[in-house]
Amino acid sequence: MQTEEVLMELLDHLLEGQKENKTAAQMFGGDPKAFADEIIRQLPKENKRNMVSFTIRIMILLLGIDLVINGITAFVVERFFSRPLPPFYPVSAALNFFIAGLYVIFAIWYIFRILKKSLFKEETKKVQILTFLKIDAVIFVFLGGVILLDKFMPKIGPSFSYPWWLPLVLGVVSLGVYYSWEKAAKSRGI
Template identity: 25%
Template sequence: MNQETRRMTVEDMAALNNERRLQLNEENRKYYEEMLVYLRMSPVEQRKVEELLLEMLDHLLIAQREGRTAQDVFGDDPESYCKEVIQTLGRQRLFHFPRFAFIFSTVLYVGFLSDALFRLTVYPLLNHFYGVPVPEGFKADWFVMAALGPLWIEGMMFFMRKSTFKGMGAKIGWFLLLPVISVGGFLLWQYIFKDAVPMLPIPAWMSLAIGAALWSIHRLVFKGVFKHVDIF
């Protein structure tokens, strides 16, 4: 990797990859993009992954000009190749503070804004037509969901990795399994802890204000202060 590329941001490298990838023929592009998805969804520092993907793409483009295929370059088992690469790069810890802070704050401001939206618009309609009571506060289980957010992201990445290098039927199966498990886990949580999680007695307009404030802080921190920090 040349010095110019090393000075690029992760977003710049991804954009460059998108541009160069168009030079691949259909067969090589399909092979390479499966590896791209697998590596990007792996627990490896994002910058290392993007640098490696560009290197792999450069090698493949050279090979293509020489009349060779991606299979000639990377072998018959791309999944095993990717697993070896991940071991070489080193796995990232599950608790990576910038990532945890990003996910936690995102889930939290979404939670407050969603709470305000539902209590100001949806629940009044349900109450009017069906007699559904309007909640009197903010459910504190949003804090738990925010804290568990990194685990959910890790699970999503795991399912996406499992769907690569598979046929269309297997891909659809893996993609359907994730929402089923997510919804099932949420419903189970609600069933077990529905009376144990406290309700914060704040009005809907305050949820809206808190959500907007958290969104502003989140944007300031991760678009400004931590702009050049790798989150994933």
């Protein structure tokens, strides 16, 4: 709750400044980085339990989205192209998901690092373009890596066939779990 109070105070400050037609320099002073650092100092530190809970909720959300997309794709392949679905290898799928999850964590850390370095610096257009190209490269490598990982990962462990609707149903259930957990977390103020 304390975070929301600090952010509401900042929003009120911004709205008042807008009404009075103040410039950013008049509102934040000559050193916006110091102003931002002061706001960050006022924010409470997030405890580890909430961070782990948030991370697990995000993983469930991503899993649900992936399963829904796989279910829709399986339906299209089976119905419109009359092709059987390839067998499912749970060990390979879990390994792919784990590796992709690690890469997502790395990509988020790297993107925030790039943004933090460039946030309060006066940059030329060339430097700004280079920064966005770095971020685009991280995203491109992630997407390409996931596709290549799925394509070339050896099939490990037992396999089984499944109907097209199974991943769709599991995805909807995962999304339901995510939204219920997210709603409960918000009601507790997490």
